[in-house]
Amino acid sequence: MSNSFGPIGFFDSGVGGTSVWSAVNNLLPNESTIYVADSANAPYGERSAETILALSIKNTDFLISKGCKLIVVACNTATTNAIAVLREKYIIPFIGIEPAIKxxxxxxxxxxxxxxxxxxxxxxxxxxxxxxxxxxGG
Structure with missing residues (x-):
């Protein structure tokens, strides 16, 4: 369950998302944060969509167990393959790293x-x- 006093959670398949985490820390210095770098399973880019979703759920469950009120999916591959399911499955908000096409x-x-x-x-x-x-379209 989300609470307004919990930390903001971040996850990526490695340390690439630390640039997002650092920017949020600079913009919101009074917020506590937790960053998960899933280096044991990196890179996500060569994995199946099902595996990426399973890893994203595992990371999300860990961050929720730490009381996170919001989760930033700081990974393009996890965002594009898992964020829709995460938003349906959990009651807390998710922010993703959406493709920069627009x-x-x-x-x-x-x-x-x-x-x-x-x-x-x-x-x-x-x-x-x-x-x-x-x-x-291309």
């Missing part, structure tokens, strides 16, 4: 953008939906 599509002058992403992100339904909605 801002890139709005700023490109040539109609083309470059993208670095894992196989797990590129194969996800959320990524494809975001491309279709914001970048004309």
């Amino acid at each position: 801002p890139a599509a709005l700023q490109t002058l040539t109609g083309k953008v470059g993208l670095l992403a894992t196989k797990g992100t590129l194969g996800s339904a959320l990524f494809h939906k975001t491309v279709l909605e914001n970048a004309g």
Whole structure:
């Protein structure tokens, strides 16, 4: 169960999400935070969607056991493959690292953008939906 005094939880498959965690700590210095770096299972990008979801649930359950009031999925691959299920399964809010297609599509002058992403992100339904909605489908 969520409480307004609990920490903000973060998880990623490794330490890449620490940039998000650090930015939140700088913006909200009075908030306590917990960061989970699932380095034992990194990288998530080559894993199946089912495995990514299972790992995301495991990380979420751990953060909830620590009293987190909100969870930041600081991993593109976990966001694109698991956040919809996490939002349905748990009563606390989730913030994800959504694909950056929309801002890139709005700023490109040539109609083309470059993208670095894992196989797990590129194969996800959320990524494809975001491309279709914001970048004309490719």
